[in-house]
Amino acid sequence: MPTIDPDRLLSDLHTLRQFGAYETGVHRPTFSPEDVAAREWFAERCREAGLAAQIDGIGSVYAVSPAPGPKVLAGSHLESQNRAGWLDGALGCVFALEAARAIAADPDLAGCGVDVAAFCDEEGHFGSFIGSRSYVDLLEEEEIDRLANRYDGTPLRQALARVGLAGRPRVRHEEGRHKAFFEAHIEQGDTLISSDLKIGAVTAIVAIWQYRITILGDQNHAGTTSMARRKDAGLAAVRLLAEIDRRFPALAAERTVWTTGRIALDPGAPSIIPGRAEVLFQFRDADDAVLARLDAELRRLVAEADAAGPCSVSLEVLGQSRPALMDEGLQDAILAAAEIHCPGRAIRMPSGAGHDAQYLARIMPSVMLFVPSIGGISHHWTEDTAEEDIVLGARVFTDAIASVLRA
Amino acid sequence: MPTIDPDRLLSDLHTLRQFGAYETGVHRPTFSPEDVAAREWFAERCREAGLAAQIDGIGSVYAVSPAPGPKVLAGSHLESQNRAGWLDGALGCVFALEAARAIAADPDLAGCGVDVAAFCDEEGHFGSFIGSRSYVDLLEEEEIDRLANRYDGTPLRQALARVGLAGRPRVRHEEGRHKAFFEAHIEQGDTLISSDLKIGAVTAIVAIWQYRITILGDQNHAGTTSMARRKDAGLAAVRLLAEIDRRFPALAAERTVWTTGRIALDPGAPSIIPGRAEVLFQFRDADDAVLARLDAELRRLVAEADAAGPCSVSLEVLGQSRPALMDEGLQDAILAAAEIHCPGRAIRMPSGAGHDAQYLARIMPSVMLFVPSIGGISHHWTEDTAEEDIVLGARVFTDAIASVLRA
Numbered sequence: 001m002p003t004i005d006p007d008r009l010l011s012d013l014h015t016l017r018q019f020g021a022y023e024t025g026v027h028r029p030t031f032s033p034e035d036v037a038a039r040e041w042f043a044e045r046c047r048e049a050g051l052a053a054q055i056d057g058i059g060s061v062y063a064v065s066p067a068p069g070p071k072v073l074a075g076s077h078l079e080s081q082n083r084a085g086w087l088d089g090a091l092g093c094v095f096a097l098e099a100a101r102a103i104a105a106d107p108d109l110a111g112c113g114v115d116v117a118a119f120c121d122e123e124g125h126f127g128s129f130i131g132s133r134s135y136v137d138l139l140e141e142e143e144i145d146r147l148a149n150r151y152d153g154t155p156l157r158q159a160l161a162r163v164g165l166a167g168r169p170r171v172r173h174e175e176g177r178h179k180a181f182f183e184a185h186i187e188q189g190d191t192l193i194s195s196d197l198k199i200g201a202v203t204a205i206v207a208i209w210q211y212r213i214t215i216l217g218d219q220n221h222a223g224t225t226s227m228a229r230r231k232d233a234g235l236a237a238v239r240l241l242a243e244i245d246r247r248f249p250a251l252a253a254e255r256t257v258w259t260t261g262r263i264a265l266d267p268g269a270p271s272i273i274p275g276r277a278e279v280l281f282q283f284r285d286a287d288d289a290v291l292a293r294l295d296a297e298l299r300r301l302v303a304e305a306d307a308a309g310p311c312s313v314s315l316e317v318l319g320q321s322r323p324a325l326m327d328e329g330l331q332d333a334i335l336a337a338a339e340i341h342c343p344g345r346a347i348r349m350p351s352g353a354g355h356d357a358q359y360l361a362r363i364m365p366s367v368m369l370f371v372p373s374i375g376g377i378s379h380h381w382t383e384d385t386a387e388e389d390i391v392l393g394a395r396v397f398t399d400a401i402a403s404v405l406r407a
Numbered sequence: 408m409p410t411i412d413p414d415r416l417l418s419d420l421h422t423l424r425q426f427g428a429y430e431t432g433v434h435r436p437t438f439s440p441e442d443v444a445a446r447e448w449f450a451e452r453c454r455e456a457g458l459a460a461q462i463d464g465i466g467s468v469y470a471v472s473p474a475p476g477p478k479v480l481a482g483s484h485l486e487s488q489n490r491a492g493w494l495d496g497a498l499g500c501v502f503a504l505e506a507a508r509a510i511a512a513d514p515d516l517a518g519c520g521v522d523v524a525a526f527c528d529e530e531g532h533f534g535s536f537i538g539s540r541s542y543v544d545l546l547e548e549e550e551i552d553r554l555a556n557r558y559d560g561t562p563l564r565q566a567l568a569r570v571g572l573a574g575r576p577r578v579r580h581e582e583g584r585h586k587a588f589f590e591a592h593i594e595q596g597d598t599l600i601s602s603d604l605k606i607g608a609v610t611a612i613v614a615i616w617q618y619r620i621t622i623l624g625d626q627n628h629a630g631t632t633s634m635a636r637r638k639d640a641g642l643a644a645v646r647l648l649a650e651i652d653r654r655f656p657a658l659a660a661e662r663t664v665w666t667t668g669r670i671a672l673d674p675g676a677p678s679i680i681p682g683r684a685e686v687l688f689q690f691r692d693a694d695d696a697v698l699a700r701l702d703a704e705l706r707r708l709v710a711e712a713d714a715a716g717p718c719s720v721s722l723e724v725l726g727q728s729r730p731a732l733m734d735e736g737l738q739d740a741i742l743a744a745a746e747i748h749c750p751g752r753a754i755r756m757p758s759g760a761g762h763d764a765q766y767l768a769r770i771m772p773s774v775m776l777f778v779p780s781i782g783g784i785s786h787h788w789t790e791d792t793a794e795e796d797i798v799l800g801a802r803v804f805t806d807a808i809a810s811v812l813r814a
Contacts, residue, residue, distance in 0.1 A: 189631035206630065210677055221785050222666040223613065223691050223759035224596035227659075229783070234667050235652065242649035245642065252634075259629040260641050262675040270617055270668040270687045270725075272786070280677045284630050318677075352630035376636070378628050379679070 002102035002109060002402050006391045009098045012045065013390070016078075016094065017086040025381025026090075028080040029151075030125040031059065031159045035079045039118065042078060042093060046116055049101045057168035058139070059120030059160065060131040061093075065100060065113025070405045073178040073364075074099055074397075075117030076185060077356060079125065082151075085383025087186050091371070091390065093118045095184040099398040103405065112405040115178065119356045125149055126156045132356035134170045136363050173363055180330055180404050181360040184369045184397045186385055188353050190376025198389060199346035199396050200370030201334040204286035205324040205358040206255075206350055209295060211281045212318055213240065213302065217311040219267065219275025234265040234274035236311040241279065243301050248283075251297055253290045255350060258283035286323040286350040295320075324358035330367035330404065337399035341392055353378075369397050409509035409516060409809050413798045416505045419452065420797070423485075423501065424493040432788025433497075435487040436558075437532040438466065438566045442486045446525065449485060449500060453523055456508045464575035465546070466527030466567065467538040468500075472507060472520025477812045480771075481506055481589040481804075482524030484763060486532065489558075492790025494593045498778070498797065500525045502591040506805040510812065519812040522585065526763045532556055533563045539763035541577050543770045580770055587737055587811050588767040591776045591804045593792055595760050597783025605796060606753035606803050607777030608741040611693035612731040612765040613662075613757055616702060618688045619725055620647065620709065624718040626674065626682025641672040641681035643718040648686065650708050655690075658704055660697045662757055665690035693730040693757045702727075731765035737774035737811065744806035748799055760785075776804050 019041065020026045020034030028035045039061055046053040046063030053063035061078070065071055076092020093116070100114035119131030127147040133139040147156040160166045187193075192200055217231035241260055248258055260281050265274035283294050299315060306313040331348055338346035351368060360366045371393035374384045385393075426448070427433045427441030435442045446468055453460040453470030460470035468485070472478055483499020500523070507521035526538030534554045540546040554563040567573045594600075599607055624638035648667055655665055667688050672681035690701050706722060713720040738755055745753035758775060767773045778800035781791045792800075 187631065188628050189633065190636060191633075208630070208678070219787070220783075221595050221760060222664065222668065222689065223615070223761070224594065224785065225664065225759075225783065226596070226598075226662065227656075227664055229597060232666070234670065235648075237670075238645055238648040238652060238667070241642075241645040245645065249634075255633065257629065257632065257634055259639070259678070259680055260645070261629065261672070261677040261679055261681065263641065263644075263670045263672055264675075265668070265670055268669040268671075270689055271615070271666070272668055273666055274668065282629065282677055352632075353628060354630065376627075376632065378631060380626070 002106035002398050004098050004102045004394050004398050009094060009391065009394050010387060012094045012097065013090060015041070016090045020080065022083050023381040025083065025085045025383060026080045027083045029082060030079040030121040030123065031163050036163050038078050042118055046097060049097060050104055051100060051116060055165065057165055057170040058130055058134040059165055060135065060171065061118040062171045063116040065104070065115050067111055067113025069111030069113070071113045071115055071178055072180050072182060072401050072405055073115045073117060074182040074401060075119065076183050077122035077131065078118045079121060079123050081123050081379045083381050084379050085381060087385055088378055088383060089122060091186055092184040095394050095397045098394050099401050102398050103402055109402055109405060114401060122356050125151070126159065129356060129359055132359040135173050136359050137172055138359065178364055180327065181357060181364055181366040182369070182397065182401055183355060183357040184371065184393060185355060186378065186383065187370040187373045188378035189373065191349055192370060192372040193374060193376060197345050197347055198342045198372065198392055199334065199338040200349045201331040201346060202326050202351045202368035202370060203331065203348045204326055204350045205355055206284040206286045206352055207291055207321045207323045208282055208284050208354060209291055209320045210318040211298065212316045213279040213281055213313065214316065215277040215311050215313050217275050220273045222271040222273050225273055230273055231310040232273050233277040233311050236305060236313060237263060237277040237279055240301060240305045240313060244298070247297055247301065248294065251293050253285055253287055255352070256283060256285045256290055256294070257352060284352055288323060324361045326357070326361065326367045327365035330365055333400040333403045334367060334369050334396060337396045337403065340399065341395050369393065369400070409513040409805050411505050411509045411801050411805050416501060416798065416801050417794060419501045419504065420497060423497045427487065429490050430788040432490065432492045432790060433487045434490045436489060437486040437528040437530065438570050443570050445485050449525055453504060456504060457511055458507060458523060462572065463578040464572055465537055465541045465577050466572055467542065467578065468525040469578045470523040472511070472522055474518055474520025476518030476520070478520045478522055478585055479587050479589060479808050479812055480522045480524060480585040481808060482526065483590050483592060484529035484538065485525045486528060486530050488530050488786050490788050491786050492788060494792055495785055495790060496529060498593055499591045502801050502804050505801050506808050509805050510809055516809060516812060521808060529763050532558070533566065536763060536766055539766040542580050543766050544579055545766065585771055587734065588764060588771055588773040589776070589804065589808055590762060590764040591778065591800060592762060593785060593790065594777040594780045595785035596780065598756055599777060599779040600781060600783060604752050604754055605749045605779065605799055606741065606745040607756045608738040608753060609733050609758045609775035609777060610738065610755045611733055611757045612762055613691040613693045613759055614698055614728045614730045615689055615691050615761060616698055616727045617725040618705065619723045620686040620688055620720065621723065622684040622718050622720050624682050627680045629678040629680050632680055637680055638717040639680050640684040640718050643712060643720060644670060644684040644686055647708060647712045647720060651705070654704055654708065655701065658700050660692055660694055662759070663690060663692045663697055664759060691759055695730060731768045733764070733768065733774045734772035737772055740807040740810045741774060741776050741803060744803045744810065747806065748802050776800065776807070
C-alpha cells in the first residue's frame, strides 16, 4: 500500500492556512490576493510532486499525472467562506496532492496516477460551483458574462481579467481518463465526532430546494389601523412559518433539514404595519420522494395562506437541485480501507452540504470521504479537526484510491 | 358665533403644501429648507392676523394674541413624515390660525383670544415630541445635547445652529394664561369615514408600549446541522410571535392594537441557521389595566420561551408612555358645536396615534378634534381629506373654542 507522509501533509495544510490567516481560520474569498497566492502556491506544490499543473480560465487548478496507466481524479476547493475555517476545501486539495505523491512513489502502483483538481469558487463568492460545473461542461460563457461578486458586485469577467486569467482556456473533463473522482472534506456536522467515529463514506449529497415566499399586505399606521382592518404582511409570514414548523416534522425523513434564513419586513419600522414580507426558506434531503412531499406541502400551505387572506402569499422557486448519489463501490473502497486503519469507526452517511463531487458524479463514479469536525462547527473561523484525525483520514483516502487504481 | 373664511382657510392649507411638495403630499422633514420656510411663512401669516409670532429656541412657532381676556391655546405641528401627507399637522396649525382670526373678528368675543402654536418635530425626525415637551417643561438641555437626526445623524444642536436658532430662548407655558388646549388633526384611521361621520371628539390618546425582543441561538450550517442539534433564533422568534398572535386577542380590549414592525435575522443568508433574531413589538391602548395585562402576558410568554430553550429569549422595554385623557367638558364643547353643523355625525373616540396634545394635557385641560381621512390613509403622500370635511371641521373647531372662551 502507498505510504503517506504525515509531516508533509500537515506542513502543506499549515502553509495553506497562512494565505489569508484570520484568527485560527482563514479569510480567502475567491480571487482575493490571498486566494490567488494560494492557488499559485498549490499549483507549484503539485509541480514539485511531478504533476503538470495549470490554473485555467475559470480559476481552477488542474495538475495532471504523467502516469501512463489507470488514473483517478481527486480534489476539492481552495477559497474559503468569509472569515471561515482553515480546512473547508483545503483539506480535500492537500489530501489529493498527498495521495498523488504517495501513489507516485509506490512501486506496486507503477503506471497509476492521481490527477489533482482545486475547483474554483465552490464557496459561491461569484456563482454556484463554477469550477466543477465548468469542468463537467455545465457552465456556459453567457453565465460567466452575467456573474458578479455577491458582496461587492465586481463582474466575474473583470475579476478574471484582474488576476490574469481572461482568455485562458477552461479545462474540460477528458472522457475515459479517470476511473473515479474522490473528494475528502471535513464533515461540517457532528455525526462523526459525537459518536467517536473517524471516517464517513458519503452515500449522497443532498438536494437543496430553495424558495422565496413573498407576502403582500397594506403598509399602514400601527396606532390608527384597527386589528380587523389590517393586512399585516409580517403577521401573515409568522402564521405561515408557524404552520410549516407544525407540519414539516411529520413529513420529513430522519435527516431532512429545513431552514428559514431570512425574514425581511418592509419598511421594518416600530410603528408601521409591514406592507410586504419576504422569506427565504429551504429544505434538503437525499431522497427525491421526500423532496417532492415537502414541496407539495409547502405549496399547499402557501396556497392556503393566500386563500385565507387578507394578504396575498406567493412562492417562487430559487433552486431545486437533484440529490447526487455517490458510487457504492467507491464507498466500499473507503470502508474497506477504514477497516484496516480504524476498525469499526467508519460509517456511510449523506452530506447535508453541497460539494463539487455532486457535479463530478454526473460524469464519472464519484465519492466523498468525511473526517470529523470538532463540535460540528463549520463556516466559522473556529472550525477545526484533530491532527490525528486528519492524518488518519489521509491514510484511508489514499488507500481507497490505491485500491480503485489497482482493481 | 365667529365666522371662519373657508377660502382663506383652504388657501393657507394649499400654500403650505407647496413647501416641500411631493406628489400630492409633502416631504418636509424637520429643519429641512422647506420646513424652515414653512415655519417662517406660518409665523408671518400669524403676524398678519394680529398675533405676536416668534420661532423659539427649539424650532416651535408661538403666536400670541394681544387680547386682554380669556385665552385658549390651539395648534399642532408643521413638519411632515418623509414623503407623507399634506394635512398631517398642517391642518391643526391652520385651523388654529383660522380660529384665532375668526374669534378676533367676532365682536361678541371681544377681549377673548386664541394663541397659536406649531410644536416642533412632532414627527420625531430628531426626538420625541421635543416642541410640546419643551413647552410643558419636560425637555432638558442634556437631552437636546444628545439628540441627533435619525436618518443622517446630524446632531440637533448643529441643526438648530444651521437654521439660526442656537441660543434663542425656548418658550415655556405661562401658568394660568390658557383655559384649554385644542388640537385638530386628520383621524389617520377609517373610523369616521367608514361610518360617514364627520367629527371625532378624542377621549384619550393611547399609550404606546414598545419592546425589543432579542433571541440568541447558534449560527450554523443549514445543511449539516440536524434539526435536533439546532439553536435556531429565527424559529424561536416565529414560535414566540405565533404564541402572541394566539394569546393577545383574548386579553385585548376593543380598540387595542399590537404590531411586530421588524424581525431581523442574523446573518440573514439562505443557507445559514440564524444565530440571532431581533423583534420590535408594540401594543397600544388608552386603558392602564389593559396595558398592564398585555405587558404581563408578554413577559410570561417571553419567560416561557426562554425556559423552553434551546435559544435564550429576552425582553427590553423601549418605551411605556401613559394614556393621555382628554378633558370631558372640552369633548362636550366639540360635540355641541358639531350638533349644530352636522347633527348626528360626530362621535367620541380615542386616538391610536400620539399627538402633541398628550403633553399639553399634563398642564391644562386639552382636547383633540378629528376630521375624516379618505381611505384611513396616513403617513403616505396619498393621505387626503375632502375639502368640505376640512371646512366643516374648522367651523366646529372654532365654535367649540368660542364656547369655551365664552363660558
